[in-house]
Amino acid sequence: xxxxxxxxxxxxxxxxxxxxxxxxxxxxxxxxxxxxxxxxxxxxxxxxxxxxxxxxxxxxxxxxxxxxxxxxxxxxxxxxxxxxxxxxxxxxxxxxxxxxxxxxxxxxxxxxxxxxxxxxxxxxxxxxxxxxxxxxxxxxxxxxxxxxxxxxxxxxxxxxxxxxxxxxxxxxxxxxxxxxxxxxxxxxxxxxxxxxxxxxxxxxxxxxxxxxxxxxxxxxxx
Numbered sequence: 001x002x003x004x005x006x007x008x009x010x011x012x013x014x015x016x017x018x019x020x021x022x023x024x025x026x027x028x029x030x031x032x033x034x035x036x037x038x039x040x041x042x043x044x045x046x047x048x049x050x051x052x053x054x055x056x057x058x059x060x061x062x063x064x065x066x067x068x069x070x071x072x073x074x075x076x077x078x079x080x081x082x083x084x085x086x087x088x089x090x091x092x093x094x095x096x097x098x099x100x101x102x103x104x105x106x107x108x109x110x111x112x113x114x115x116x117x118x119x120x121x122x123x124x125x126x127x128x129x130x131x132x133x134x135x136x137x138x139x140x141x142x143x144x145x146x147x148x149x150x151x152x153x154x155x156x157x158x159x160x161x162x163x164x165x166x167x168x169x170x171x172x173x174x175x176x177x178x179x180x181x182x183x184x185x186x187x188x189x190x191x192x193x194x195x196x197x198x199x200x201x202x203x204x205x206x207x208x209x210x211x212x213x214x215x216x217x218x219x220x221x222x
């Protein structure tokens with residue numbers, strides 16, 4: 001089981017519930033933008049997006065059942081986010097960029113909490129960074145798979161890199177014993193700002209391109 005951090009459980013719970021809510025909103029809004037879903041579909045996508053990263057983290061750590069199924073607050077917050085997004089969809093959809101902001105916020109919060117949870121489980125510095133990054137990108141990846149979209153982490157903008165940066169700051173502050181609420185905010189802010197800069201300025205890592213097709217292939221030549 002995951003042990004309690006020296007800073008106590010309150011900070012971790014607050015950050016995780018905040019991440020659950022904003023990722024739930026993002027999952028619901030993304031679902032409504034991509035598909036014509038009813039309220040059940042929207043809420044399901046919200047919950048999957050909100051809880052996916054944390055569940056993946058807990059399974060990899062070996063903390064079973066995952067916290068999402070042990071603490072009723074996670075399911076309630078994720079479900080509530082789906083209902084809020086659905087009933088206020090006309091308002092949200094006027095601000096398309098807000099979906100990306102929510103995604104960046106969820107990414108930022110979960111890369112911090114994922115790293116902290118891994119560190120509390122006595123994993124090493126590098127392993128905690130990896131788990132923090134996976135926690136951050138996990139919910140968005142599961143969301144994209146469910147709506148039949150190439151996961152953002154594999155295709156566009158800076159996504160895993162911001163999460164890794166936030167995770168590194170969190171892991172170092174934990175390792176050298178100066179992790180607190182302020183450091184959590186700093187780590188999350190760094191992740192958020194890098195992600196939004198990637199969106200704003202269309203920054204991308206190098207991408208692969210298919211080999212150009214040989215013209216002969218279209219002429220039926222042997």
